[in-house]
Amino acid sequence: MPMKNIFRSIIGLSALLLVQAPAFSATPPAAMVCESCHGTAGLGTPNLAPMLAGMDKDYLVEQINHFKNGNRKNPSMTSMVMTLATPESVQQVAAFFASLPAPTISNIEKRGDNVIITDPARKLVYQGDWTRNIPACATCHGPSGLGVAHFPRLASQHADYISNQLTAWQNKKRTGDKNNVMATIAQQLTASEIQHLAQYFAAIK
Amino acid sequence: MKTLSLILGASLLFSTFASAETNLPDRQTELPAHAKAASTEYLVPRDLATIPNTEFGNKVKQGYSLFVNSQTMRGQYVGNEQNCANCHMQAGMKANSAPLWGAFMAYPAYRKKNDKVNTYAERIQGCFKYSMNGVAPAVDSPELVALTAYSYWLAMGGLLDKYDMQSTQIPEMSDAVVQLGGKADSFVLPETIAAALPIEQRNKLAGRGYPKLAKSAQTPSIERGEIVYKQTCSTCHGDSGQGLKQDGVQSFPPLWGKGSFNWGAGMHRVNTAAFFIYENMPLGKSIQLSNQQAWDVAAFMNSHERPQDPRFTGDLKANQEQYHNHQGYYGKTVNGKVVGENAFPAEAVD
Numbered sequence: 001m002p003m004k005n006i007f008r009s010i011i012g013l014s015a016l017l018l019v020q021a022p023a024f025s026a027t028p029p030a031a032m033v034c035e036s037c038h039g040t041a042g043l044g045t046p047n048l049a050p051m052l053a054g055m056d057k058d059y060l061v062e063q064i065n066h067f068k069n070g071n072r073k074n075p076s077m078t079s080m081v082m083t084l085a086t087p088e089s090v091q092q093v094a095a096f097f098a099s100l101p102a103p104t105i106s107n108i109e110k111r112g113d114n115v116i117i118t119d120p121a122r123k124l125v126y127q128g129d130w131t132r133n134i135p136a137c138a139t140c141h142g143p144s145g146l147g148v149a150h151f152p153r154l155a156s157q158h159a160d161y162i163s164n165q166l167t168a169w170q171n172k173k174r175t176g177d178k179n180n181v182m183a184t185i186a187q188q189l190t191a192s193e194i195q196h197l198a199q200y201f202a203a204i205k
Numbered sequence: 206m207k208t209l210s211l212i213l214g215a216s217l218l219f220s221t222f223a224s225a226e227t228n229l230p231d232r233q234t235e236l237p238a239h240a241k242a243a244s245t246e247y248l249v250p251r252d253l254a255t256i257p258n259t260e261f262g263n264k265v266k267q268g269y270s271l272f273v274n275s276q277t278m279r280g281q282y283v284g285n286e287q288n289c290a291n292c293h294m295q296a297g298m299k300a301n302s303a304p305l306w307g308a309f310m311a312y313p314a315y316r317k318k319n320d321k322v323n324t325y326a327e328r329i330q331g332c333f334k335y336s337m338n339g340v341a342p343a344v345d346s347p348e349l350v351a352l353t354a355y356s357y358w359l360a361m362g363g364l365l366d367k368y369d370m371q372s373t374q375i376p377e378m379s380d381a382v383v384q385l386g387g388k389a390d391s392f393v394l395p396e397t398i399a400a401a402l403p404i405e406q407r408n409k410l411a412g413r414g415y416p417k418l419a420k421s422a423q424t425p426s427i428e429r430g431e432i433v434y435k436q437t438c439s440t441c442h443g444d445s446g447q448g449l450k451q452d453g454v455q456s457f458p459p460l461w462g463k464g465s466f467n468w469g470a471g472m473h474r475v476n477t478a479a480f481f482i483y484e485n486m487p488l489g490k491s492i493q494l495s496n497q498q499a500w501d502v503a504a505f506m507n508s509h510e511r512p513q514d515p516r517f518t519g520d521l522k523a524n525q526e527q528y529h530n531h532q533g534y535y536g537k538t539v540n541g542k543v544v545g546e547n548a549f550p551a552e553a554v555d
Contacts, residue, residue, distance in 0.1 A: 110454065112273030112290070115266040116254045127253070130295040133490055139456065140441075140488070148456040149449045150440075178440050184491035 031093040033083055037076065042100040049076075050161040054102025059150045060094035062176075071176030072168075103156045105204060110143040111136055121196035132188045137197070140181075145201050159202035166194045234316065235477065235531060236303075242411035247300035248307070248363025251375070255362075261354065261377035264347075268355025271348055272297055272305075275337065276455070278348060284339040284552050285512065286448065286455040286464035289352075292336065292472060294485055298359060300412025301484050306360035307413030309353075312386030314408065325386030326353050335470035338512045340552060344384055353383040360387055368398050415480035421500040425475060427539065430505025433498045437487055446509060461509035463549035468514035468535050475532045478503035508534045513548035521545050 027035065034052075038044050042053030052060065066072040067081040084090045109126065117123045125145065128136035138144070140151045147153030154162060168174035169186035177183055189197070253269065256262045271278065273296050275288040290296050297305035312325035326349050330341035342348040361375045373395070382392065388407045434442075441457045442448050447464065449457035459465040471477050483499035494502070514535065517524045521543065525536030534544040 110274050112270045112288075112296075115256060115269045118254055128295070130299055135294075135488055142451055142456050143454055146451070148451040148454075151449075151456075179437065179487060180491045181487070181489050184489055 028092045028096050030084060030089040031096045034080065034093060034097075038097070042097045043103075044158055044161070046158045047160050051102070051157050052097035053100035055098055055153055056147060056150050057091075057094045057098035059152050060097055061090055062150070064090050064094065066174075066176045069176075072174050102153065103205060105144055105146060105155055108144045108146065109138075111138050119196075119200075121193065121200045124193065124197060125200060129188075134185055134188055144204055154201040155204040157201055159198040162198035162201055163194050166197070235471065235474065236414040238414065238417035238476075238480065239409070241301065241416035244300070246411035248304075248360065248367055248410060248412070250298050250306060250359040251362035251366065256358065257374075259377065264351045264354040265358040266355075267347070268351035268353070268358075269296060271351055272355060278339075278342075282333055282339045282342050282348065283337045285337060285466065286450075286459055287337055287466060288458070289332065289337075291458040292481065297356070299485075301414075301416050302481070303414050304359070304412060305356035306363050307410045309356040309360040310364075310387035310402075310410055311408035311413065312388055314386075314388065324384055325356065326384040328386075329353065332470075334515055336466045336472065338465075338467040338470075338551060345380065349384070350380045353386075354378075354380075357383040357387070364394070364398050364402075368395070368401065370395060370397075415477065415484055418476075418480050418483045418496060418499060421497045423497060425479070425500040425504035427501075427505050427508045429497075430501035430503070430508075433494070433502040434505050437492070437494070437498075438502065441488065446506070460506050461511050463512060465511045467512035467551050468545060468548060469516060469528070469551075473507050473511065473533055473535065475500070475503045475507050475534075478507055482506075504534075508539045508544065510544065510547050511549065513545070513551040515551040517545075517548075517551070 027040070037049035038052050039049075042051065044051040063072065064081050064084065067074065067077045084093060111126050114126065117126060123129075124134065125137045128134045128139070137154070140148065141154050142148040142151065145154035147155075165174060166186045166189060169177075169183045170189075172183075175183065256265050256269075272289040272293070275283050275290075276286075292303070293299075293305065294302040300307075308328065309325055312328055313322045314328075315322050324344070326344045329349060329352055330344070333339050333341040357378060358375055365371070365373050365375065376393075382389075385392070387394075388404055390404070394402065438460075442460050443457070446459055446461040448455055448459040455464070466472050472481065479500045482503055483494055483496065486494070514524060514528065516528055521536055525545070529535045536543065536545055538544070
């Protein structure tokens with residue numbers, strides 16, 4: 001037992017150090033230009049740029065490459081990724097934003113926690129709609145949409161950004177997701193569902 | 206019929222002692238595979254939001270929650286990283302994904318093999334033992350009562366609606382009735398339904414189990430299956446089948462290894478896995494695997510080690526001969542190793 005406790009406190013300590021690390025690590029030069037839109041804390045700005053803080057590093061790398069190869073189209077970002085000339089600089093900025101703390105969420109909700117869900121958007125999040133082959137969003141995006149490995153976090157992301165992405169998939173302006181998994185789901189959603197889902201995730205604080 | 210009810214009564218008596226049984230019966234017996242039925246025939250359970258706020262309704266709700274997030278029973282009844290809903294899609298409601306409504310109406314089931322009648326609750330106990338690599342809760346435990354009540358609620362709502370009784374409330378049943386299952390002589394159905402669905406038809410509801418998939422042109426190949434796995438599955442189930450976990454929550458289930466279902470679970474059979482995968486994977490069905498890909502990837506998945514078959518008593522060959530006369534790799538040699546010899550511990554509950 002005491003051994004276990006010592007072990008625990010070592011883990012605790014190193015976890016503490018990990019959390020504090022970003023506070024000491026300065027913004028890498030390549031990421032300076034990003035901060036004008038995505039913010040110094042990486043939290044983004046509504047109607048300007050999405051939150052990047054705490055997103056999975058591999059996910060961010062992949063998305064930067066999507067902007068580079070045209071799978072994703074956005075005038076600001078298409079020119080911004082040009083500033084990241086080498087794979088190393090892509091890795092570096094992705095690692096930086098991934099290391100910034102994302103807002104912490106209290107009352108995390110898992111699939112199965114609530115049975116009776118009347119709000120249609122929330123129902124899609126935790127139960128899906130299988131008549132249209134839509135699994136619950138939380139299956140892939142995690143409890144409360146907090147993200148699972150390279151499946152991106154949606155919780156507290158800006159609503160305008162979420163709805164733009166879902167619409168971009170519908171209009172085939174965003175591609176490149178493996179096996180069209182997300183594209184297939186987005187294509188099934190109605191405009192009103194997209195608005196409500198976006199607001200639902202943005203409001204998770 | 207008389208003898209059946211007699212056996213039934215006796216088994217009910219004994220079922221209380223089921224957890225004390227040392228010689229585990231083969232409860233994960235293969236379901237009779239059937240061709241896929243037209244989609245209009247499937248039962249569609251009622252909206253979960255209509256579950257009443259009664260004592261019975263609360264059992265149904267608890268059953269849903271336990272089924273979707275079974276990890277709340279981790280350490281007590283569940284010994285791995287699985288949730289029931291991982292293999293029974295849409296919380297056990299989806300046709301062709303071994304839906305609970307199809308199952309509920311099929312029990313009690315008389316089994317020639319051990320001359321025993323399995324009640325519905327006992328069938329669920331089997332999934333705890335094998336698929337969940339755990340220890341089955343007692344038939345009259347709150348957990349099993351909840352899971353059986355939930356299954357009954359799905360089945361009865363689906364039946365009432367199918368037979369144009371949309372405004373009829375789902376009758377609330379006693380624990381004993383739901384533990385037994387909808388194929389019991391004593392199970393009461395509204396007259397029109399009882400007439401349309403005689404007892405011997407009830408285990409054949411369209412959409413029950415996983416639909417049979419025609420044999421592949423080429424013998425299933427582990428090597429080809431590995432290619433399919435890397436291309437299509439590993440992004441969700443991990444490079445080494447471990448699934449994906451974040452902050453202690455296993456969102457994507459492991460397909461092999463210590464956190465997966467054990468060597469006694471139905472999913473370890475190559476054919477059952479191929480049926481499941483072809484019908485339900487990749488999640489969201491943005492692409493459809495070919496028949497050959499489904500068989501190959503099922504072979505690849507089930508050629509890996511997983512927790513030991515709980516019926517194993519030290520002699521792999523004997524266990525294989527007694528319980529593994531089906532399409533699987535248990536006891537066979539793959540890459541120079543006998544599969545099952547390096548299995549992870551069964552029943553990893555505290």
